[in-house]
Amino acid sequence: MTKEECFYLGNIVGKFSFKGEVLVKLDTDEPETYTEMESVFIEYNENLVPFFIERSSLQKSTLLRVKFEDIDTEDDAEDLVGARLYLPLTLLPNLPEDKFYFHEIIGFDVKDAEHGNIGKIVSVNDSTAQALFEIEKDGKQILIPMNDEFIQKVDKKNKTIQVTTPEGLIDLYLG
Structure with missing residues (x-):
């Protein structure tokens, strides 16, 4: 998967707990749309790497609290802070004719x-x-x-x- 085949979803802005959870600032007007995701692509060393989500929930309005599989410590989470998240373009919701991405x-x-x-x-x-x-x-x-x-x-x-x-x-x- 390349960046051209994806859309920018947001970026990891901080750690949430000592169990490896992170906070993602979503770049969307409808953050609730993204609470049931199974996976995302994270830009890591200039590559898009798939990460699977154990659980996620909204924190405040546009912050998503995420627990990724195999990210179990504060140090693991720290390594992801600042990373950008992407999803395939095929997952973008359809817009009415007069609106556009x-x-x-x-x-x-x-x-x-x-x-x-x-x-x-x-x-x-x-x-x-x-x-x-x-x-x-x-x-x-x-x-x-x-x-x-x-x-x-x-x-x-x-x-x-x-x-x-x-x-x-x-x-x-x-x-």
């Missing part, structure tokens, strides 16, 4: 109400305060905030997203 829209054409086709989405930058579509057109990069007010329609079948951007935004990049 970031990885799904890579390669979609973006059509602006005023400018027409403004390029293809090459990436989503979610490291900023507001996630941005990173669009490429004729070697130029266009950044559009992923704002519900701007997104008019998501057409997964035809791989297009229709947007209405604020006046002058597209001209900043193409002008």
Whole structure:
């Protein structure tokens, strides 16, 4: 299993007990969806390694308390702190037509109400305060905030997203 075949679920933020339990900060709006998992992939030495789960439960809102098989001591757990967890893309819940996962829209054409086709989405930058579509057109990069007010329609079948951007935004990049 490679990272490209998986989605990021969260990372191990700390130890919970002297019996090898850890706390996982989940990167999801619905943490309860992930309380019944049997296994996860943990990034370890740049590889994804399967770990089987003995038990798990929610601690506070987005923290998952996990006991992995064969992780039985505080030292074993300490070795995993900071590690990133992944699950196969096939386990992502289906979304309604107007919602999308970031990885799904890579390669979609973006059509602006005023400018027409403004390029293809090459990436989503979610490291900023507001996630941005990173669009490429004729070697130029266009950044559009992923704002519900701007997104008019998501057409997964035809791989297009229709947007209405604020006046002058597209001209900043193409002008």
